[in-house]
Amino acid sequence: MKNLLWGIFLSFSLLSCSNNNEQFIMYIGNIDADQEEGIAYCYFNSETGELSKPILTENISNPIFLDIDNKNKMLYCVSKIINPNDSSVTPSVINYSIDTKTAQLKYISQAPTYGKDPCFIEYNQTTNKLLVANYSSGNTSSYHINSKNIQYEETYLHFGDGPDKGRQQGPHAHSIRFAPDNYYAYAADLGSDKIIIYHIRTNNIQKVDSIIAHPGAGPRHIDFSPDAQIMAVINELDCTISTYEKDSMNMYKKFIETVTMLPDTFNGYSKAADIHFSPDGKFLYASNRGFNSIAIYKVEGRKLTSVDIETEGINWPRNFAIDPTGKFILVANRDSDNITVYRRNIQDGTLEKLNFVAEIKNPLCLKFFNH
Numbered sequence: 001m002k003n004l005l006w007g008i009f010l011s012f013s014l015l016s017c018s019n020n021n022e023q024f025i026m027y028i029g030n031i032d033a034d035q036e037e038g039i040a041y042c043y044f045n046s047e048t049g050e051l052s053k054p055i056l057t058e059n060i061s062n063p064i065f066l067d068i069d070n071k072n073k074m075l076y077c078v079s080k081i082i083n084p085n086d087s088s089v090t091p092s093v094i095n096y097s098i099d100t101k102t103a104q105l106k107y108i109s110q111a112p113t114y115g116k117d118p119c120f121i122e123y124n125q126t127t128n129k130l131l132v133a134n135y136s137s138g139n140t141s142s143y144h145i146n147s148k149n150i151q152y153e154e155t156y157l158h159f160g161d162g163p164d165k166g167r168q169q170g171p172h173a174h175s176i177r178f179a180p181d182n183y184y185a186y187a188a189d190l191g192s193d194k195i196i197i198y199h200i201r202t203n204n205i206q207k208v209d210s211i212i213a214h215p216g217a218g219p220r221h222i223d224f225s226p227d228a229q230i231m232a233v234i235n236e237l238d239c240t241i242s243t244y245e246k247d248s249m250n251m252y253k254k255f256i257e258t259v260t261m262l263p264d265t266f267n268g269y270s271k272a273a274d275i276h277f278s279p280d281g282k283f284l285y286a287s288n289r290g291f292n293s294i295a296i297y298k299v300e301g302r303k304l305t306s307v308d309i310e311t312e313g314i315n316w317p318r319n320f321a322i323d324p325t326g327k328f329i330l331v332a333n334r335d336s337d338n339i340t341v342y343r344r345n346i347q348d349g350t351l352e353k354l355n356f357v358a359e360i361k362n363p364l365c366l367k368f369f370n371h
Contacts, residue, residue: 022046024324025103027075028054028332028339029063029365039063039077039096041103042339042358044368046325049341051358058096058105066367067121073098073371074148075105078118078132091118093132093143095150100371109149115139120175120221126182127200129153133187138171140187140196142205154204160192163216164237168193174220174236180228184208184251188219190236195219197251211253213242221274226281230256230302234275234286241275241286241295245302259304261288261295274319279326283307283349287317287331294320294331294342296349310351313340321366332363339363 038059043052062080096105115134130143162168172191187196195211218237231252243256270290297304316335342351
């Protein structure tokens with residue numbers, strides 16, 4: 001009750017600010033090993049870069065990854081729900097409605113992910129489908145949203161392995177994204193060094209093809225350029241980015257290049273994590289853990305040129321987000337239990353760390369609600 005009252009007070013206080021200071025709600029997913037946390041939210045000032053104190057809105061265990069349907073005011077998450085009676089774990093996909101006045105979440109429905117260790121979720125408004133990647137079991141699952149309720153469709157198992165016997169002994173689906181045309185979906189599989197291509201159909205999705213990454217790459221996350229000309233894949237295991245353009249079948253199968261995310265002088269431990277194009281498509285940003293950093297590239301035609309590597313205040317950045325205005329980047333620092341804010345130079349792509357920091361335990365995923 002205390003958190004709820006504080007959240008209501010904070011929301012009215014921030015929303016009553018000058019119209020020049022546009023406020024956005026940002027939701028935060030995390031690992032909650034002690035079962036004391038859950039989905040939280042804070043307010044972000046898109047003029048100054050200021051973050052409010054995170055407030056717990058839904059106490060569920062391990063809300064690892066989130067996605068938001070802005071139009072229908074819904075939040076989706078994957079979670080490993082722990083049964084307090086026997087400590088058993090139920091991998092689940094859950095959805096909530098968003099109260100735009102208070103930012104609080106209201107439970108709507110849930111379904112099993114039919115896999116182990118779900119780590120990614122994406123909703124597509126055009127197709128009204130929800131896709132989930134299950135890491136340890138190496139499979140994806142599809143769902144249809146019917147009257148706001150999650151309805152399971154089908155599960156799809158990946159196959160294959162890779163040369164890294166510690167991480168690639170079998171398939172590990174790490175993410176799945178709808179392509180901009182809403183006709184295909186692409187699943188990055190770290191264990192098999194593949195990007196699996198699915199065709200989106202009315203009642204389910206169907207595997208139609210795959211892209212073979214270079215051996216030991218470990219594809220993790222995917223993003224598409226705003227003009228839909230490039231698909232960028234961040235490879236976790238060797239800290240590289242591979243880019244692709246469309247072939248004659250309108251699939252992103254035509255290889256462009258692979259670029260490194262690490263400086264030539266670095267020879268320590270590092271694993272890549274997250275990747276995002278800027279809203280104007282002129283720059284690409286990608287995060288590294290170990291060599292804790294955000295790598296910055298300029299997009300020139302369909303080629304990437306290294307611009308800078310930002311390291312200040314970054315500590316195991318599993319996920320980061322660009323705010324809806326495109327002026328700021330917010331980084332979820334898992335190992336320092338905080339979120340840091342960077343002003344983005346829209347001319348040259350570089351980042352400037354600001355003094356605003358939000359403290360929260362083990363932040364893993366940041367998603368803006370833009371209504």
